[in-house]
Amino acid sequence: xxxxxxxxxxxxxxxxxxxxxxxxxxxxxxxxxxxxxxxxxxxxxxxxxxxxxxxxxxxxxxxxxxxxxxxxxxxxxxxxxxxxxxxxxxxxxxxxxxxxxxxxxxxxxxxxxxxxxxxxxxxxxxxxxxxxxxxxxxxxxxxxxxxxxxxxxxxxxxxxxxxxxxxxxxxxxxxxxxxxxxxxxxxxxxxxxxxxxxxxxxxxxxxxxxxxxxxxxxxxxxxxxxxxxxxxxxxxxxxxxxxxxxxxxxxxxxxxxxxxxxxxxxxxxxxxxxxxxxxxxxxxxxxxxxxxxxxxxxxxxxxxxxxxxxxxxxxxxxxxxxxxxxxxxxxxxxxxxx
Amino acid sequence: xxxxxxxxxxxxxxxxxxxxxxxxxxxxxxxxxxxxxxxxxxxxxxxxxxxxxxxxxxxxxxxxxxxxxxxxxxxxxxxxxxxxxxxxxxxxxxxxxxxxxxxxxxxxxxxxxxxxxxxxxxxxxxxxxxxxxxxxxxxxxxxxxxxxxxxxxxxxxxxxxxxxxxxxxxxxxxxxxxxxxxxxxxxxxxxxxxxxxxxxxxxxxxxxxxxxxxxxxxxxxxxxxxxxxxxxxxxxxxxxxxxxxxxxxxxxxxxxxxxxxxxxxxxxxxxxxxxxxxxxxxxxxxxxxxxxxxxxxxxxxxxxxxxxxxxxxxxxxxxxxxxxxxxxxxxxxxxxxxxxxxxxxxxx
Ligand code: SF4
Ligand code: SF4
Ligand code: SF4
Ligand code: SF4
Numbered sequence: 001x002x003x004x005x006x007x008x009x010x011x012x013x014x015x016x017x018x019x020x021x022x023x024x025x026x027x028x029x030x031x032x033x034x035x036x037x038x039x040x041x042x043x044x045x046x047x048x049x050x051x052x053x054x055x056x057x058x059x060x061x062x063x064x065x066x067x068x069x070x071x072x073x074x075x076x077x078x079x080x081x082x083x084x085x086x087x088x089x090x091x092x093x094x095x096x097x098x099x100x101x102x103x104x105x106x107x108x109x110x111x112x113x114x115x116x117x118x119x120x121x122x123x124x125x126x127x128x129x130x131x132x133x134x135x136x137x138x139x140x141x142x143x144x145x146x147x148x149x150x151x152x153x154x155x156x157x158x159x160x161x162x163x164x165x166x167x168x169x170x171x172x173x174x175x176x177x178x179x180x181x182x183x184x185x186x187x188x189x190x191x192x193x194x195x196x197x198x199x200x201x202x203x204x205x206x207x208x209x210x211x212x213x214x215x216x217x218x219x220x221x222x223x224x225x226x227x228x229x230x231x232x233x234x235x236x237x238x239x240x241x242x243x244x245x246x247x248x249x250x251x252x253x254x255x256x257x258x259x260x261x262x263x264x265x266x267x268x269x270x271x272x273x274x275x276x277x278x279x280x281x282x283x284x285x286x287x288x289x290x291x292x293x294x295x296x297x298x299x300x301x302x303x304x305x306x307x308x309x310x311x312x313x314x315x316x317x318x319x320x321x322x323x324x325x326x327x328x329x330x331x332x333x334x335x336x337x338x
Numbered sequence: 339x340x341x342x343x344x345x346x347x348x349x350x351x352x353x354x355x356x357x358x359x360x361x362x363x364x365x366x367x368x369x370x371x372x373x374x375x376x377x378x379x380x381x382x383x384x385x386x387x388x389x390x391x392x393x394x395x396x397x398x399x400x401x402x403x404x405x406x407x408x409x410x411x412x413x414x415x416x417x418x419x420x421x422x423x424x425x426x427x428x429x430x431x432x433x434x435x436x437x438x439x440x441x442x443x444x445x446x447x448x449x450x451x452x453x454x455x456x457x458x459x460x461x462x463x464x465x466x467x468x469x470x471x472x473x474x475x476x477x478x479x480x481x482x483x484x485x486x487x488x489x490x491x492x493x494x495x496x497x498x499x500x501x502x503x504x505x506x507x508x509x510x511x512x513x514x515x516x517x518x519x520x521x522x523x524x525x526x527x528x529x530x531x532x533x534x535x536x537x538x539x540x541x542x543x544x545x546x547x548x549x550x551x552x553x554x555x556x557x558x559x560x561x562x563x564x565x566x567x568x569x570x571x572x573x574x575x576x577x578x579x580x581x582x583x584x585x586x587x588x589x590x591x592x593x594x595x596x597x598x599x600x601x602x603x604x605x606x607x608x609x610x611x612x613x614x615x616x617x618x619x620x621x622x623x624x625x626x627x628x629x630x631x632x633x634x635x636x637x638x639x640x641x642x643x644x645x646x647x648x649x650x651x652x653x654x655x656x657x658x659x660x661x662x663x664x665x666x667x668x669x670x671x672x673x674x675x676x677x678x679x680x681x682x683x684x685x686x
Contacts, residue, residue, distance in 0.1 A: 230609075
């Protein structure tokens with residue numbers, strides 16, 4: 001009987017996924033073909049979940065699972081995060097622009113073998129929606145029973161039977177607004193490419209922490225991070241945080257207190273920001289995962305900008321040089337100060 | 339005792355009455371997230387939403403100072419830091435009252451052979467819960483399947499039913515609940531027709547939930563075989579983050595921290611999660627739950643099977659739906675319980 005109710009949920013969510021039918025169809029067909037021809041062990045993509053806006057990552061290994069793959073504006077997680085490290089059987093992955101950029105970062109850093117072990121099914125992406133914004137308009141996540149995207153509008157069905165119509169453009173995730181490459185450079189792109197020539201510029205003016213001396217901004221820091229629970233979902237959802245032994249998880253020595261005191265919070269966010277500086281693609285997955293709506297990317301934006309200015313390296317876009325963090329020399333500073 | 343009734347517009351007058359005796363906390367929405375804040379004139383009470391973090395924060399805070407001490411070669415001074423402030427949390431969800439009870443069974447056991455958690459106990463003695471019943475259960479809610487009720491009174495000192503323009507306040511008969519009775523011109527008893535209206539609202543809410551699922555999750559019905567396909571599948575996408583356990587009102591695991599510097603030290607505790615690899619890491623290097631699969635499995639089997647085995651069959655999930663709504667990869671305990679069920683489920 002639970003199953004019965006689950007089925008009902010799945011049906012509503014499938015309806016919501018319907019608006020990008022062609023892309024969904026293209027993914028399914030390609031996935032089935034790859035599986036049938038035994039070209040890949042599985043296809044990493046999204047499948048509808050039990051809530052209207054839930055799309056779950058899945059490694060589809062059977063034709064039946066491939067038939068359940070989907071695509072729409074709620075495919076929020078960055079699938080690069082779910083790819084096993086190199087040395088595995090070949091898999092295919094459905095990738096929007098930012099997933100692609102993180103795949104490039106992984107490849108440059110040696111974590112994956114993009115050319116030989118991964119088949120990228122690229123999607124040219126118009127931006128994902130901010131589910132937290134939709135929840136807020138609905139007056140609570142628990143009140144959203146259905147979401148249907150219709151052209152420029154998003155129709156939201158509420159638990160009391162009422163309906164809301166919102167302008168889609170205003171619901172686009174902040175990270176997607178700042179996106180610098182919506183279309184992967186992969187050889188396969190499953191939909192019509194959108195024009196992203198004007199997107200390549202850096203939108204650095206929008207970062208909140210303007211001074212590189214973060215501590216001058218202590219009030220801003222406090223108000224930005226005070227609700228952080230130290231749940232580490234931002235780290236866990238981030239494709240860059242793949243270290244086997246993260247500073248968060250080391251016992252000997254105990255790097256980080258897991259207490260949500262201001263020191264604990266800032267230690268965590270500073271350390272993480274420095275670990276991903278010059279590697280972060282600004283994909284926004286950390287912010288989508290955060291249960292407390294914290295603008296997790298803000299701290300790293302400034303660091304990223306500094307790395308780009310100093311070295312010319314843009315994570316996931318630059319392909320012909322080693323990541324600055326792996327070849328860092330103090331002379332970079334001299335170069336900058338000259 | 340008959341319930342009391344007052345106009346919704348008098349709610350803040352009522353809260354002010356309480357505020358003269360206790361510290362009063364209310365749900366407030368800031369930056370889109372509803373959490374409990376101190377009641378004052380500036381903040382607007384936001385009833386009806388499911389607060390993002392649960393009432394657990396008052397009983398087992400994310401960070402809790404347990405003791406402070408100063409030590410020299412010949413003396414040691416210790417301050418226990420036991421909480422003592424009396425406070426009212428207004429507008430909790432009825433399921434959260436049950437969650438406090440479930441945690442209390444674990445942390446403040448009454449058999450004489452088990453130690454009690456004095457801090458949780460003190461917090462429990464000092465915290466008064468007034469719930470706001472759920473006229474309209476949310477999409478993640480399934481309290482009826484876990485043995486609860488959208489207007490259940492377990493663990494609460496009083497409960498408010500929203501009749502539209504008026505609020506019906508029922509005290510539950512706990513020792514302190516007498517002090518929650520509205521005073522002066524707010525002290526008006528509900529009429530028979532108010533009670534009928536409230537009854538109808540309760541019935542409707544239960545109906546919504548029962549139509550969604552008739553199943554009551556019970557330990558007898560939960561498959562415990564370790565090596566099921568479902569665990570592999572779930573672990574593939576689980577991030578092993580702390581969202582589900584940190585937002586959960588019944589998850590109660592914590593970690594201890596000691597600080598010592600210049601003769602002064604402190605001990606505190608903070609939340610911990612069975613989803614973290616460090617949680618079961620032994621000091622010699624072995625980890626009995628080495629991968630995501632074992633950790634995911636532990637969370638569900640603990641709630642649905644191990645806890646009830648030790649506590650009269652009650653499962654340690656109250657169906658509040660927080661983990662359902664906020665898991666970034668949609669791992670849904672309702673679906674897991676369904677797939678684990680021995681009759682009807684697919685057995686992995
Ligand atoms: S830090 Fe956030 S925005 Fe940057 S790569 Fe990781 S998940 Fe994406
Ligand atoms: S996901 Fe959000 S709440 Fe969790 S640790 Fe990161 S910033 Fe804090
Ligand atoms: S089940 Fe969801 S919320 Fe819980 S640890 Fe896994 S990803 Fe995080
Ligand atoms: S397991 Fe999930 S639904 Fe159950 S009490 Fe915890 S947060 Fe609520």
